[in-house]
Structure formats: C-alpha cells, structure tokens
Amino acid sequence: MTKTSKERDSRDQQDAVWMTEFQQGNSHSFEKLLRRHRSGVFSFCLKMLGDKTAAEDALQEVFLRVVKSAPNWKKQAKIRTWIYTIARNHCIDALRKATHRKTASLDQTLGKEETEGVTLSDRIADQKEALPDRGTANVRLRAVLLEAIESLSEEQREVFVMREYSGMPFKEIASIVGVSENTVKSRMRYALEHMRNHLAKAGITPEGKDRNRE
Amino acid sequence: MSELEDNRLVDYLYGEMDPSERQAFQEDMEADQALAKTVEEMQSMLGSLRALEVEEAPSDHLDSLILAQAKQTIESQEESWIQKLFGRPGLALAFSGAFALVIAVIVLPNMQTQAPVNDFSGVEVTQQPQQSASKKAPNTSPPPKNDTIVTRAEEEAPPQVARKAIKTEQVRRKSKQETQMRSTFSGKRKRAKKSQSIAAGPLGAKMKNEPSPKGGSQDLEIAISQLGARGNKSALEIGTVGALDGALSPNRSKMRSKPQGRIKERALPGPDPRTKRTRSLALADVSTSIPEDPAQREAWARKQARNAQKIARKFLKSGDVRAARKTYLKTRTWVRGTVAFFEVSLWLAQLEYSQGRFAEARQFAAEAGRSRDQSIQEKAREVVARVREDQSQSDSVPASTE
Secondary structure, X not given: OOOOHHHHHHHHHHHHHHHHXXXXXXXXXXXXXXXXXXXXXXXXXXXXXXOHHHHHHHHHHHHHHHHHHHHHOOOOOOHHHHHHHHHHHHHHHHHHHHHHHOOOOOOOOOOOOOOOOOOHHHHHHHHHHHOOOOOHHHHHHHHHHHHHHHOOOHHHHHHHHHHHOOOOOHHHHHHHHOOOHHHHHHHHHHHHHHHHHHHXXXXXXXXXXXXXXX | OOHHHHHHHHHHHOOOOOHHHHHHHHHHHHHOHHHHHHHHHHHHHHHHHHHHOOOOOOOHHHHHHHHHHHHHHXXXXXXXXXXXXXXXXXXHHHHHHHHHHHHHHHHHHHXXXXXXXXXXXXXXXXXXXXXXXXXXXXOOOOOOHHHOOOOHHHHHOOHHHHHHHHHHHHHHHHHXXXXXXXXXXXXXXXXXXXXXHHHHOHHHHHHXXXXXXXXXXXXXXXHHHHHHHHOOHHHHHHOOHHHHHHHHOOOHHHHOOOOOOHHHHHOOOOOOOOOHHHHHHHHHHHHHOOOOOHHHHHHHXXXXXXXXXXXXXXXXXXXXXXXXXXXXXXXXXXXXOOHHHHHHHHHHHHHHHHOOOHHHHHHHHHHHOOOOOHHHHHHHHHHHHHHHHHHHHHHHHHHHHO
C-alpha cells in the first residue's frame, strides 16, 4: 500500500503532465487522471461518509469540481493533494448536512423501506449470527474495525483514512487538512489509541482474535 | 504521553524514522515495557486492518457518467463571453446601461448642434420655391395652404421634435428671403451669390469667428452680402475683415484695438470706382477716423500714404494701373492738408508720366511742387521737365516724319 517517495514523485509529475494536457483541451488526460485517483478518492469518501451511495455521489462531485477548477490549477500544486482537498471539503459538507438528519443513530429505527423497528445494532448482531463459521471471525473483526473508524472524530478519521487507506505521507495530509505535521501525527496517535480501545471493548484482541468466541 | 512521544510512536509505526532514530526508539521500548506493549498492540491492530481490507471500487458506470458530465461542463465553459454576459442579469443590465450612456453622450450633443445648421434629413417640405420644386418629383397631394411644412418627423417623431424641425426650417427660409431681397434691391444678384459662396466657404467661416462689433456672425454674413451687391470687388476678392469694417462700421477707431496687419493694409484699395456709393461710404468712414490733432494727423497721413504706395506698387506689378491710380487718388483725398498730400501728388504725377498722361502728370506735379519739402519740389520739377521734354519730342517727331 505504501509507496516510496520516488514512486510518489514520478506519479505526481505524471499527474501534472496530464492536468496540463487537460487544460489544453485533451479530455483523454482527464480520463487517465480519473482512473488513477478514483479508487483512492472513493475509498476515502466511503470511510468518511460510511455509505457507498454517498461515496459514489461524492466521487462524482469531486471530479466535476476538478473539471470546473482545472483552468485555475497551477503547476506548483500537487494534483493528488488538490483532489483530496476537494474531496475532504465535500465530505465535511456532506457530514454536516447529515448531522441534521442523524439517520445513522444506533437507537434510531431505519427507514420505512427497510425492516421497521430494526436498529443498526441489531443488524450488526444479525450479521454476526448469520455468518458461517469459516471467515466469521474476519467478518466480525472487519465490522468492528469499520465501526471503530466510524466512531472516530471527524479530525482523527480523515487523518487515519488518508494515511491508512490512501497511503499519503503525513506532510501531505497536513497540507490538505491545513494543520501542522505534528498535529497530524498527534491526531493519528489518538485515532490509533481510540481504535485499540474500541477493539478491546468489543472483545477482540489486537491480533484480531475474538475473545468471546474463544 | 507527550506530543513528542506521540510523534515518535507514529513515525515508528509507519516507518518514517531514520535508522538512528529507530535504534533509539527501540532502546526506549526495551527500557519501557508499557511503551513496548502499546507499540505491539497497535502493530497487530494495523496488521489485522490491512489484512482484512477489501478494496471497494465504485460502480463501473460511474466513470462514464463522470466523463460525460465533465464533457458537458467543458462545453458549457467554452461558451462565448456574450452568452456568459447575458446569462448574468446584473452584468447584462450594467452593460446595457453603459452602452446607453455612451450613446447618449455621443449622439445627443451632435443632435443639438447639428439641428440648427440645417439638418433636414427627416424633413420634407411640400411647398418649395419654384426652382427647387421643378427639380423634384411631382407631388401628387395638393400643397397645404399658408406655406405649411409637413415633415416625416411629424408623423413618426414626438411633437417636440417636429416643432423644432419646423422652426429651424422657417428660420432658414427667412434668412434666405432677406438675402434675396437685399440682392434684388441693389441689382447685383451675381455678386450676392458670390458673397454667399464666400460666406459659406472657409473664408466665411473664418470671418464668422471674428468678433463683430454688432455682435453676431449673422451681421457679418449680411454685410458680405451687401458689399457684394454693391460691387465692392476688392473687399470680396480680398475678403478681409478690414474691408468690411471699413465699409460698414460707423466707429472704425473703436475696432482698431489690435495692430493693423497685412490683410488690413490690403483692404485700403477698397471701393470700386464704378460704384460711387460704396466709395463714398468708405471715404466717409475713413474721414471719421482722421485725428484732429495736427501732429497725430501728420503721422496718420504719412502712414496712410506709405500704405497706399505699397498697395499701388502691387497693383502696378500686376498690371492694374487703374487700381493703383485710384488708390493714390483716394489716399490723396484722405490726406489733404498734410505733408503727405504733396508726396502722394508726386507719386501720382510720376504714375501719370509713366503712363504717358502728360497733362495729368503736369497737374499733379504742379500740386506736389507746392510742398515745402525740397526733395519733393525737386522731384516735382523733374517730372515737369520730363513731361515738357517728352511733349517737345512728341511734337517734333510728327514734324520730322511729315
């Protein structure tokens, strides 16, 4: 997942070339940019928003903003940093809008289209019970980990996701988030601590073993 | 745990430490079991997370959807600036306002200044004078009574515009009638036309710009017309303000606020001898400007004589002896009673002698001989002597031939 600095530099240079070509009217260059960054941006949006449909909408919106802002892009800015800044801003806006609805509360009933009276906690418990023994531990571990990520604060989550899922160096994350590198590392440290505690509460060892099943 | 330790832990977990820093951190872990346990648990958790990670990809159709939307966005960005401008109501309104303001600033002043000058592009006069009516296409509708002017402006433009056009046309026709009446009165229509053409030309424009004692360029225009009608040829041909002033102004001395220039001097030949009335006007006018003080009168007369001499020489160079003679005669009349009178008489005598008019030459030489100036007397005697000599030769030649 992690890439060396040389690889990152060459990719950044290639990104800059494609963006310059796109500014000159080459739409194929934009397609190349999209294919390179779509997975990382989608993953980031998915972890930030916690919903695949919302993440797809976010991905669509992010790249449309890239198209609209392309004439103003300058070579000094890294394409990846720029795209992730757009994605982060979009996710923050989406999360703030979602707080008004607060549909993701664990105690709140789901929508009418789904099973009435069933909460998210029940659904997770159902998933645990419904899964077969083979791979059950991994599925549960994955669910708990996702739950732990979702329970992170917004600031910690974005840092954790960008580092862990997008493989960004802390310096670049700092420029995207707009804080110092030390602050980013501190947030990362608190995020890791929070997740470790969450796993411990869920009865999962750091190695991923379920103490309840044992 | 301090911020520094946080950073070191994170750097160690993510492999962003130098080898020396890494070695130092490992030594710290060996010394601190709690730190070592924390690091171990976190490494295990991250390992599990990475092992369980399933790369989730967006839907396949999303790429084509994004590309289609991007293409549409690019096309909308490439629309012309006019479309962008008029797509924004505020900008469009501001642009329209600025355009209207520019039009108002440029066009309206021109309309105000051009209208009185006779801009009748939108005016159609149904009852024209006979000569112009004959040239135009026949008007099928009967001409309105009382010389009514029907304009297109009346039909299309607001009433104010129509009234303005009618008034301007009336002023123009009235002025034309006045000019024609003056020309008819003097019986010199050709000269009147010539004066009108001068007034309409660049010279006329220049004259209109000169300050008029009577206040207004219209007076000057009428004056040119009058002069032309009365046959003031030199004034028309030379076309000087001085001629007009000299002919028309009752108070010439007031108008001499500025020094007299070359053009002023050329005006002195003034009236045509065939039109006694104009000549009398000019003489009478000049007589009013003769100073009463004897010393000033002498100086003035001398100056007039010198000017007359210059002008007469020019006439002589051009072969117009008659004009030169009249110039001297006129000046001689003005300077009568001064020393300059004898001087002018001498010049006249010389002129007549050169033209073979011996009787006149002797007469003027006799008048010049009465001068107290010795040089004038001698020159007068010389003229008389030559006349006698020539007369004697002319008398003897026929005898010898006979």
